[in-house]
Amino acid sequence: MAIDLDRCTGCEACVAACHAENNLPLSDPAEAEKGRAFHWIRVDRYYEGEFPDIRVKHIPVLCQQCEDAPCEPVCPTYATYHNSEGLNVQIYNRCIGTRYCGNNCPYSVRFFNWFAPEWPQPLELQHNPDVSIRPGGVMEKCTFCIQRIQRAKRDAKADGRAVADGEVQPACVQSCPAEAITFGDLNDPESKVSSLAASGRATRLLEDLGTKPKVFYLQRAK
Amino acid sequence: MDTAVATRADNLRATLWRPLTGASRAYIAALALTFLLGAWGLACWGYQIFRGIGVAGIRRPTMWGFYLVNFVFWIGISHAGTLISAILRLTDAGWRKPVTRIAEAITVFALMIGAMFPIIHLGRPLVFFWLIPYPNSRLLWPNFRSPLLWDLTAIVTYLSGSIIYLYLPMIPDLAELAQHSTGWRERFYRLLSIGWTGSDRQWHALERAMHRMAGMILAVAVSVHTVVAWDFAMAVAPLWHSTIFGPYFVAGAIFSGIAALLVVLSIIRRLLHLEAYVLPVHFDNLGKLLFLMSLLWFYFTVAENLTTWYGNSPAEMNVFGSRVRGPFAPYFWVMICCNFVLPFLLLSSRRMRTIRNVTIAAFTVLIGMWLERYLIILPTLSYPRLAAATGFYEPTWVEISITASTFAAMVMFYLIFCKLFPAIAVWEYKNGSHR
Numbered sequence: 180m181a182i183d184l185d186r187c188t189g190c191e192a193c194v195a196a197c198h199a200e201n202n203l204p205l206s207d208p209a210e211a212e213k214g215r216a217f218h219w220i221r222v223d224r225y226y227e228g229e230f231p232d233i234r235v236k237h238i239p240v241l242c243q244q245c246e247d248a249p250c251e252p253v254c255p256t257y258a259t260y261h262n263s264e265g266l267n268v269q270i271y272n273r274c275i276g277t278r279y280c281g282n283n284c285p286y287s288v289r290f291f292n293w294f295a296p297e298w299p300q301p302l303e304l305q306h307n308p309d310v311s312i313r314p315g316g317v318m319e320k321c322t323f324c325i326q327r328i329q330r331a332k333r334d335a336k337a338d339g340r341a342v343a344d345g346e347v348q349p350a351c352v353q354s355c356p357a358e359a360i361t362f363g364d365l366n367d368p369e370s371k372v373s374s375l376a377a378s379g380r381a382t383r384l385l386e387d388l389g390t391k392p393k394v395f396y397l398q399r400a401k
Numbered sequence: 402m403d404t405a406v407a408t409r410a411d412n413l414r415a416t417l418w419r420p421l422t423g424a425s426r427a428y429i430a431a432l433a434l435t436f437l438l439g440a441w442g443l444a445c446w447g448y449q450i451f452r453g454i455g456v457a458g459i460r461r462p463t464m465w466g467f468y469l470v471n472f473v474f475w476i477g478i479s480h481a482g483t484l485i486s487a488i489l490r491l492t493d494a495g496w497r498k499p500v501t502r503i504a505e506a507i508t509v510f511a512l513m514i515g516a517m518f519p520i521i522h523l524g525r526p527l528v529f530f531w532l533i534p535y536p537n538s539r540l541l542w543p544n545f546r547s548p549l550l551w552d553l554t555a556i557v558t559y560l561s562g563s564i565i566y567l568y569l570p571m572i573p574d575l576a577e578l579a580q581h582s583t584g585w586r587e588r589f590y591r592l593l594s595i596g597w598t599g600s601d602r603q604w605h606a607l608e609r610a611m612h613r614m615a616g617m618i619l620a621v622a623v624s625v626h627t628v629v630a631w632d633f634a635m636a637v638a639p640l641w642h643s644t645i646f647g648p649y650f651v652a653g654a655i656f657s658g659i660a661a662l663l664v665v666l667s668i669i670r671r672l673l674h675l676e677a678y679v680l681p682v683h684f685d686n687l688g689k690l691l692f693l694m695s696l697l698w699f700y701f702t703v704a705e706n707l708t709t710w711y712g713n714s715p716a717e718m719n720v721f722g723s724r725v726r727g728p729f730a731p732y733f734w735v736m737i738c739c740n741f742v743l744p745f746l747l748l749s750s751r752r753m754r755t756i757r758n759v760t761i762a763a764f765t766v767l768i769g770m771w772l773e774r775y776l777i778i779l780p781t782l783s784y785p786r787l788a789a790a791t792g793f794y795e796p797t798w799v800e801i802s803i804t805a806s807t808f809a810a811m812v813m814f815y816l817i818f819c820k821l822f823p824a825i826a827v828w829e830y831k832n833g834s835h836r
Binding site: 210213214215223225249253257265275277282283286287289295315317318320384385 | 433452453454455459460461462465508519522523529532541543546547548549550553636683770782785786787788789792794
């Protein structure tokens with residue numbers, strides 16, 4: 180995934196879309212105040228310069244799907260692990276809720292179900308049937324909309340072809356009005372996301388930790 | 402000569418076994434009170450299991466809170482016994498006799514309590530056994546790369562080892578108690594004394610076993626707290642990821658263990674009227690040991706903080722700053738006072754090392770070491786690497802109740818222990834004079 184920070188306006192459409200797509204639990208204001216709101220993708224704001232000469236920088240932060248993910252080795256039950264496609268996936272059924280992965284994530288993108296989630300009537304009718312509802316006491320996080328990836332692969336297989344570049348669009352990519360987010364296969368050197376990642380504008384979050392994130396942030400070189 | 406020995410043995414039994422029979426009104430009241438507090442803690446835990454772990458104050462990013470603080474604290478306390486008694490036994494320190502069993506019992510109870518906390522803190526505590534490696538329908542072993550699994554292994558080993566270590570030196574006493582008791586007590590002690598007759602062969606076997614257990618338990622005790630430290634040190638979080646953590650935690654554990662031992666020792670001495678056995682020299686010696694550990698603890702603390710400050714790396718300085726002058730500063734400076742300044746004043750000179758002063762110093766060390774555990778866990782979690790995720794933890798009444806109830810449980814276990822088993826080994830005194 181590549182996110183163009185020079186295009187991002189901080190509108191948070193991606194946040195809303197992610198909520199709807201992935202059946203994110205709702206939080207009441209009191210819980211949100213305690214830092215318990217669920218946002219698999221969030222928009223961090225950083226301010227550069229002194230008022231009035233100030234620049235706001237919006238950085239959408241989601242699971243970076245690290246190649247060397249710090250969350251993976253610390254899980255005692257293999258609830259979080261690396262799948263064959265290089266995605267960092269979470270198996271809710273295996274999770275017993277030690278929350279070690281959450282503490283060891285340098286990007287703080289893991290969210291814990293402090294209570295069993297509840298949706299006020301009639302909101303539970305809008306659940307996405309492709310995404311499982313998580314029970315209380317387990318960790319969850321961005322999956323790169325793995326359900327959409329699976330569907331695209333199924334469709335492509337039925338048609339007897341490979342998945343085309345840009346065919347899979349996670350909810351955040353689809354909903355971004357500025358078209359700041361690009362999703363694709365980094366293993367395919369011809370894909371759009373690969374060329375963006377190779378461009379001089381690409382940086383990665385906390386790169387010096389050696390986690391090898393698979394989300395590239397594009398911005399003007401200073 | 403024989404009659405003199407016999408009278409001495411009778412005297413020993415009269416004093417050391419006196420607490421075993423009868424129960425004063427105060428004893429019953431204390432037992433009832435601690436039981437109620439403990440039961441309240443269990444009720445709170447039940448409520449937490451029923452409602453969800455969210456009734457505790459933990460949140461993002463501080464996903465670990467009081468429960469893990471208590472876990473590290475109690476595992477630290479558990480180093481009272483086994484480690485100290487093993488060192489004293491291996492070095493054949495003559496003055497250890499009235500101290501060892503009291504210390505070993507602390508270990509067992511503190512471990513029983515401490516080992517509960519990782520389960521209490523789970524999001525889904527009812528499936529905690531998924532951590533245990535056993536052939537299962539999921540066709541999946543636990544992840545042996547996870548420090549939490551090392552933790553489980555270390556603690557289970559330590560708990561079983563220290564129960565054996567508490568039990569072995571008790572066998573001769575249990576056999577003697579069986580001889581002098583009637584009714585259920587006789588059957589109880591007879592069963593536990595597993596056929597001890599006091600033959601030479603048995604004595605040799607027992608002594609060999611105790612010696613070997615002392616050696617092994619020493620290694621296990623050091624490794625347990627190192628592994629507890631690695632729960633944190635293996636993470637990439639600022640100020641957790643540190644090579645000093647293993648020895649730092651072990652030193653802190655022995656430090657708080659000695660403090661716990663001193664507090665229990667001075668209470669028991671008063672309540673069970675053991676003034677003739679637990680002497681000022683014991684407090685003086687243990688006080689010296691506490692002083693030594695206080696200096697060692699301070700050395701580690703300086704080493705950790707000075708290198709952090711000098712290194713000046715931004716993520717670490719955030720956490721460091723919050724400790725020495727930020728929101729965590731009050732706790733930090735109270736900790737320094739409790740763990741170093743006060744013990745230094747009270748313990749450094751022979752004149753000051755009275756029973757009262759040593760007990761006060763030990764008590765402040767317990768407070769200081771609890772704060773130390775808090776200061777290790779919370780500041781790091783409150784200031785994650787991405788500043789936008791910063792957040793602070795506040796404990797809820799559930800966490801405070803469960804914390805308080807574990808202290809009550811410790812007292813309750815000890816009250817029951819003192820009613821069932823002599824707090825001081827009678828046979829060790831019979832075998833030779835301690836003066």
